[in-house]
Amino acid sequence: xxxxxxxxxxxxxxxxxxxxxxxxxxxxxxxxxxxxxxxxxxxxxxxxxxxxxxxxxxxxxxxxxxxxxxxxxxxxxxxxxxxxxxxxxxxxxxxxxxxxxxxxxxxxxxxxxxxxxxxxxxxxxxxxxxxxxxxxxxxxxxxxxxxxxxxxxxxxxxxxxxxxxxxxxxxxxxxxxxxxxxxxxxxxxxxxxxxxxxxxxx
Numbered sequence: 029x030x031x032x033x034x035x036x037x038x039x040x041x042x043x044x045x046x047x048x049x050x051x052x053x054x055x056x057x058x059x060x061x062x063x064x065x066x067x068x069x070x071x072x073x074x075x076x077x078x079x080x081x082x083x084x085x086x087x088x089x090x091x092x093x094x095x096x097x098x099x100x101x102x103x104x105x106x107x108x109x110x111x112x113x114x115x116x117x118x119x120x121x122x123x124x125x126x127x128x129x130x131x132x133x134x135x136x137x138x139x140x141x142x143x144x145x146x147x148x149x150x151x152x153x154x155x156x157x158x159x160x161x162x163x164x165x166x167x168x169x170x171x172x173x174x175x176x177x178x179x180x181x182x183x184x185x186x187x188x189x190x191x192x193x194x195x196x197x198x199x200x201x202x203x204x205x206x207x208x209x210x211x212x213x214x215x216x217x218x219x220x221x222x223x224x225x226x227x228x229x230x
Contacts, residue, residue: 030060030168031058031059031143031144031165031167031168032058032059032060033057033058033170033213034057034058034079035054035055035056035057035079035213036055036056036057036072036075036076036079037052037053037054037055038052038053038054038055038070038071038072038075038076038100039051039052039053039071039072040053040070040071040072040096040099042096043096044095044188045187045188051096051216052216053068053070053071053097053215053216054068054070054213054214054215054216054217055067055069055070055075055076055079056068056172056213057076057079057080058143058148058165058170058172059083059143059144060143060144060145061083062084063083063084063085063086063143063144064080064083064084064085064086064144065085065087065088065089065143066080066087066088066089066104066108066110067089067091067163067172067213068089068090068091068097068098068174069088069090069098069099069100069101069104070096070097070098070099070100071096071099071100072100073100073103073104073107074103076100076104077104077107077108080108084108085104085108085109085110086110086111086143087110087111087112087113087141087143088101088104088105088108088110088111088112088113089113089135089141089148090112090113090118090131091160091161091162091163091172091173091174091175091176092115092118092121092156092157092159092161092175093115093118093119093120093121093122093157093159094121094157094175095121095124095125097174097215098122098125098126099125101126102126111132111133112131112132112133113131113132113133113134113135113141114131114133114134114135115135115136115152115158115159115160115161116134116135116159117154117157117158118157118158118159118160119131119159120189121157121159121189135150135152135159135161136150136152137150137151137152137161138150141163146167146168147165147166148163148164148165149163149164149165149166150162150163151164151202151203152198152202153173153174153176153177153195153199153202153203154191154194154195154198155176155182155183155185155190155191155192155193155194155195155196155197155198155199156175156176156182156183156184156190156195157175157189157190158189158191160174160175160176160183160198161174162174162176162177162202162203164206164210169207169210169211170210170211170213171203171206171210171211171212171213171222172213172214173203173212173213173214173215174214174215175214175215176195176198176199177199177203177214177220177225178214178215178216178217178220179214179217179218179219179220179225180217180220180225180228181225181228181229182195182196182229183195183214183215196229199225200229203222204222204225204226206222208222208223209221209222209223210222210223
């Protein structure tokens with residue numbers, strides 16, 4: 029069965045290094061008519077749950093640990109009971125928001141998750157944060173890139189725990205090897221393709 033992608037835009041703040049910035053975040057709901065996976069948990073649990081509808085949410089997968097991508101996770105977990113997945117290299121970011129609880133599962137490069145009987149492959153892409161990951165769904169030609177790759181180029185660096193050299197290496201070595209027509213669904217802004225961003229970044 030073909031997976032569908034539901035897109036929710038939520039608004040809130042990003043807080044790090046003593047600074048607070050207003051941001052709009054993308055939340056993605058990937059699934060079929062029976063079950064779905066939540067990709068990131070930004071700001072507004074109600075809006076995300078509306079996209080889930082009557083389906084069973086099987087997992088909440090975080091592309092990284094910045095607070096604007098996980099601020100709604102408590103309410104989403106309470107409503108769905110879905111297991112929370114995070115790469116352990118971003119645990120220090122998680123702990124700043126949720127010091128008394130732990131994610132349910134550690135993500136690792138090469139992991140294969142499933143939703144609606146379809147493979148979702150985990151690609152570790154350090155740089156924006158040490159534990160940033162992207163999720164590749166080969167069967168539908170989709171990549172959920174978090175803040176690793178945005179429409180217009182790489183995600184941001186320059187804050188604590190970020191590394192611009194590592195980010196560019198992740199993009200070139202692990203994302204630009206994907207088919208150029210792969211549609212990129214980022215954590216902020218518009219969708220793009222691997223080919224379009226490869227042309228921009230070079």
